[in-house]
Amino acid sequence: MLSGLQEHLNRTLPNTSFKEQRAYRAVYHKLSNLIIVEIENHKLVAKKAPVVGWFKKLYPETSDFLLTLPQVQGLNSAWQWYTNGITIPGLRNKIHPYYGTYFPTRFEHLELFDNWLKRYSGPKKSAIDVGVGSGILALQMVKHGFQKVFATDTNPNAIIGLTEMMGDTKLSRKIELDFGSLFGKWKNKTELIVFNPPWLAETRGLNNLDAAIYYNDTLF
Numbered sequence: 001m002l003s004g005l006q007e008h009l010n011r012t013l014p015n016t017s018f019k020e021q022r023a024y025r026a027v028y029h030k031l032s033n034l035i036i037v038e039i040e041n042h043k044l045v046a047k048k049a050p051v052v053g054w055f056k057k058l059y060p061e062t063s064d065f066l067l068t069l070p071q072v073q074g075l076n077s078a079w080q081w082y083t084n085g086i087t088i089p090g091l092r093n094k095i096h097p098y099y100g101t102y103f104p105t106r107f108e109h110l111e112l113f114d115n116w117l118k119r120y121s122g123p124k125k126s127a128i129d130v131g132v133g134s135g136i137l138a139l140q141m142v143k144h145g146f147q148k149v150f151a152t153d154t155n156p157n158a159i160i161g162l163t164e165m166m167g168d169t170k171l172s173r174k175i176e177l178d179f180g181s182l183f184g185k186w187k188n189k190t191e192l193i194v195f196n197p198p199w200l201a202e203t204r205g206l207n208n209l210d211a212a213i214y215y216n217d218t219l220f
């Protein structure tokens with residue numbers, strides 16, 4: 001269906017200049033959102049459709065429903081990231097980003113932080129990680145001997161995902177989470193505060209994933 005759609009657009013719309021490409025993408029977006037996919041018994045009703053575990057996890061009480069194709073594509077890629085995991089240089093275990101949670105696709109800053117932590121010789125009683133996301137900075141600090149990391153995020157999925165990931169393991173006693181803005185409920189003084197913040201100025205209304213990238217004028 002998607003290649004049919006693409007073919008139709010290629011036949012009917014120019015797609016060379018910047019303006020034309022934007023218009024092309026807008027029509028593609030509009031039309032692909034008109035394709036509705038059926039979910040029955042938490043599974044996609046389509047031949048050779050991939051398994052997307054989020055249907056059951058996110059909608060445990062509703063087994064039959066409809067989603068648009070772009071939504072299904074988004075859920076499918078997120079499921080692949082979550083189940084296959086992502087290898088982060090310097091961390092022994094893969095991270096498994098929960099649905100709708102930010103994860104890095106470039107690692108230079110993490111290598112930089114790892115090197116900084118290697119050389120840091122101050123006390124390591126506790127640290128705060130503002131905007132913990134998939135937990136990478138917190139995990140790096142634990143790896144380098146921080147006894148406790150107090151972390152926050154305004155995205156509930158980040159908190160739910162890390163709570164699930166840590167379960168009842170030793171890690172869950174090292175990383176404490178709070179669903180809140182900036183320092184959330186943490187009032188304690190710590191040796192270190194880290195925040196890998198959203199880095200672009202906001203231009204429109206944000207959803208949770210956008211809020212990992214775009215900041216509003218009050219954040220800093």
Ligand SMILES: C[S@@+](CC[C@H](N)C(=O)[O-])C[C@H]1O[C@@H](n2cnc3c(N)ncnc32)[C@H](O)[C@@H]1O
Binds near residue numbers: 133135183198212213
């Ligand atoms: C660029 S991501 C970094 C995530 C993670 N620390 C990392 O380095 O991969 C920014 C994170 O900050 C969170 N965030 C944005 N505004 C926040 C706020 N006011 N308070 C707490 N967290 C916030 C986002 O939800 C997102 O998880």
